[in-house]
Amino acid sequence: FMNMCKRLEKIETSQTIKTGDVIRSLTNVYHVDKVLGSGSFGTVVLCRIEGTDELVAIKFMTKEKDAKYEVKVLQYLKHRDSSQKFVTKVIECFTCSKYFCIVYELLDRTLFDLLKDRHWIPLTVSEIRPIAKQLLEMLGFLKQIGVTHTDIKPDNIMLVNHESQPFRVKLIDFGLAHRTQKLSEYHLMQAVKYRAPEIHLGTPRDESLDLWSLGYTLAFLFLGRTLCPDDELKTPEEYEQATGQKIKKSHSIYDKLHSLDDLTNLIPANAGQTEVKDFNAFLDLLKQMLCVNPADRILPSGAFLLKMCLTCDTRRVVSIGVAFEMLDFHSIFCQKIMHFITSN
Numbered sequence: 577f578m579n580m581c582k583r584l585e586k587i588e589t590s591q592t593i594k595t596g597d598v599i600r601s602l603t604n605v606y607h608v609d610k611v612l613g614s615g616s617f618g619t620v621v622l623c624r625i626e627g628t629d630e631l632v633a634i635k636f637m638t639k640e641k642d643a644k645y646e647v648k649v650l651q652y653l654k655h656r657d658s659s660q661k662f663v664t665k666v667i668e669c670f671t672c673s674k675y676f677c678i679v680y681e682l683l684d685r686t687l688f689d690l691l692k693d694r695h696w697i698p699l700t701v702s703e704i705r706p707i708a709k710q711l712l713e714m715l716g717f718l719k720q721i722g723v724t725h726t727d728i729k730p731d732n733i734m735l736v737n738h739e740s741q742p743f744r745v746k747l748i749d750f751g752l753a754h755r756t757q758k759l760s761e762y763h764l765m766q767a768v769k770y771r772a773p774e775i776h777l778g779t780p781r782d783e784s785l786d787l788w789s790l791g792y793t794l795a796f797l798f799l800g801r802t803l804c805p806d807d808e809l810k811t812p813e814e815y816e817q818a819t820g821q822k823i824k825k826s827h828s829i830y831d832k833l834h835s836l837d838d839l840t841n842l843i844p845a846n847a848g849q850t851e852v853k854d855f856n857a858f859l860d861l862l863k864q865m866l867c868v869n870p871a872d873r874i875l876p877s878g879a880f881l882l883k884m885c886l887t888c889d890t891r892r893v894v895s896i897g898v899a900f901e902m903l904d905f906h907s908i909f910c911q912k913i914m915h916f917i918t919s920n
Contacts, residue, residue, distance in 0.1 A: 593619055593636050599677070601670040606634060606679075617642070617751065618675070622682070631682045632667060636675040643669075643676035646751040649723070653750070656721045662714045664734070664748050683746060684738050687793070688730035691800060698800035701851075701858045706743040707733075707797065708861070711790055714747050719756075719783050719875075726765040727752045728789035730796055756783045769802045773868050784870040791865030798839075798858070836863055 593599075599606040605626035612620045618637040625632060637643040650666050657663075667679040685693070687707070699707075711733065718725060725732075727749060736744045754762060759781050766775055772788035774781045795803050812823050833839065836859060843855055864874040 593621055593675070599623065599634070599672055601668060601672075601677070601679075603668060604679075606632070617749075623679075633680045633682050635678045635680065636672070637678070638674060638676075640671075640676045642751055643678060646749075647678060649750040649753050652721075653723070657717065662717050662747060663750065664746055683748075684735040686731050687733045687735070687745070687797065690735060690738070691730070691797065696800040699797045701798070701854050703743060704794055704797050704858065707745055708794055710745050711747070711793075715783070715786055715790065718786070722756050723753055724756045724759060724783045725750065725753050725786050726759075726762075727767065728786050728793060729767050729770045730793055733793065759785075769804060772870070774870055780870075782870060784873045784875070787865045787873050788870075791862050794858075794865075795862060836866065 593608060593611065595608055595610050597608040599608065606623040607626060609622045609624060609631075612622050612633060614620070618635060618639075620633055620635050623632050623634050624630070637646075647666070647669055650663065653663050654660055654666070664683060665681040667681065669676070669678045671677065691698075711728075715725075725747065728747070732747065732749045733745050734748050735741075736746055752765060754765075759765075763778065764775070766772060766785065766789060770789040770792045772781070772785040774785065792803055815821075815823055833841070839859055839862075840855075843852060847855070861874075867873045
């Protein structure tokens with residue numbers, strides 16, 4: 577795969593990628609249909625492969641060093657997981673004018689865009705469950721191979737095809753991933769809204785920082801907003817002093833949320849016993865992910881064992897229980913987590 581990157585073909589194109597451009601690599605001709613998004617990393621466009629009309633996504637990056645690093649990480653992940661069920665499949669890479677291009681399989685949309693399309697209506701616990709299962713399995717895989725993603729957030733988790741495969745997801749953007757054993761060499765990582773306490777404090781860190789980000793991500797899906805916004809707003813008193821106007825109370829349920837335990841205020845009054853039990857299991861999972869002390873968080877290796885429940889086959893619960901006992905998890909907590917993961 578890296579040999580393919582070494583045989584790069586340089587092609588002159590316009591300085592800005594736009595709809596209608598034709599991009600040529602050594603093996604394919606790509607027609608740009610539309611720009612999907614852009615940021616500090618570069619630009620991602622939707623393209624058709626000439627001759628087959630297969631749709632792909634091409635990431636145009638201006639920093640070749642960053643691009644080659646991401647390709648190197650993806651190569652390693654592919655080597656350890658040939659099925660590439662955890663991450664986006666890479667088709668090829670090449671240079672194009674000032675850009676370094678990585679061609680990926682086309683996915684659907686990010687979890688952030690999913691909520692945006694829903695007008696920020698939160699997902700239900702039953703909708704979050706399959707997402708949680710897959711992401712726990714992904715982190716277990718990364719734990720096994722000694723890699724930490726360091727940038728888990730709704731923008732970096734994509735639905736594969738929400739219409740044909742509801743809530744099947746893949747983790748993207750490994751440009752900031754690091755060997756877990758070398759995390760101490762990097763001081764600033766993770767998006768502010770999803771940053772673990774140990775990064776703010778500059779204390780020792782390990783792969784559990786991904787569990788913190790995942791916990792915040794699942795909470796975002798459940799609330800339709802981040803637990804801790806990174807923007808700074810005036811207090812009611814500061815606003816009134818600055819504007820001379822009295823603030824209007826919204827009486828929102830979210831005004832009553834001061835801790836994770838307060839999430840129980842969101843349980844519908846007419847919720848059945850099973851729904852309440854399911855919600856409490858989800859809340860317990862969040863608590864285990866969002867422990868301030870990294871040593872107290874649920875282990876990715878333990879979360880990885882949850883993949884044994886993916887079939888929702890109750891006959892396998894005994895095996896799951898044995899796995900949890902091996903990890904010395906508290907029995908009551910294990911029962912609640914197993915209920916959340918295995919409930920239909």
